[in-house]
Amino acid sequence: MDELLEVQGVTKKFGSKQALGNVSFTLGAGRITGLLGSNGSGKSTLMKLIAGLAQPGSGRISVLGVPIGVESRKLVSFMPDVPVTESWMNVGDALKFQRDFYPDFDQAKAQRMLDFMNLRVQDKVRTLSKGMNERLQLTLALSRRARLYMLDEPIGGVDPVARTKILNALMEFYEEDSSILISTHLVNDIERIFDEVIFLKNGEIVLQREVEELRLERGKSIDELFREVFAEC
């Protein structure tokens, strides 16, 4: 089994709205992949299905050959696009919650990440700025010992300085035998860290390629290609 993630013929509908239509792709180990699409293209829905938080209408998903379910959740760490913390918590409570919930939580790594992120355990979650809160959510997700990390818009809504800090943290704390799937539409800021990109348009994959190949073949940045493909969205 060479593939880390296998998604085969996956569809998802909400009422009559088709959010995903026949999505198939695989991801190898040790890769950072950008899941790129405009608003409403299905990125969050796809990530929720892989995380086991929702069921596909049809199709199959597996991680290291394990079908999505209780066992696959041990292999996948998911940072959703809404915070997983409660407003009454301080940063230390948030870490403790995560540690109680996930036996693979690496406390030493979490502490190193907090230091890097300039977060303190006594900081109150409700007083954190959006950028600091994104840093906390990323710390919670990356401090698990997982094989696949999925980050849904980790730099959404934060200023360019905070984006750089978050991307630097990603590169610093990324374990190289794991893979990361990152959804975003802020392509310009983040494309430097991708090995590979998947373009998701209206719930369907329109492109999956190595970033270097694409740049050489098309003579454009990924951001320029993204703007072309999603021009009318």
Ligand SMILES: Nc1ncnc2c1ncn2[C@@H]1O[C@H](COP(=O)(O)OP(=O)(O)OP(=O)(O)O)[C@@H](O)[C@H]1O
């Ligand atoms: N719980 C839901 N109920 C009804 N429709 C939904 C639900 N979740 C998603 N959708 C619809 O499915 C489509 C895909 O949504 P999704 O949130 O996956 O897109 P996205 O690419 O993550 O968008 P964004 O970049 O804006 O976060 C959209 O049309 C959305 O309105």
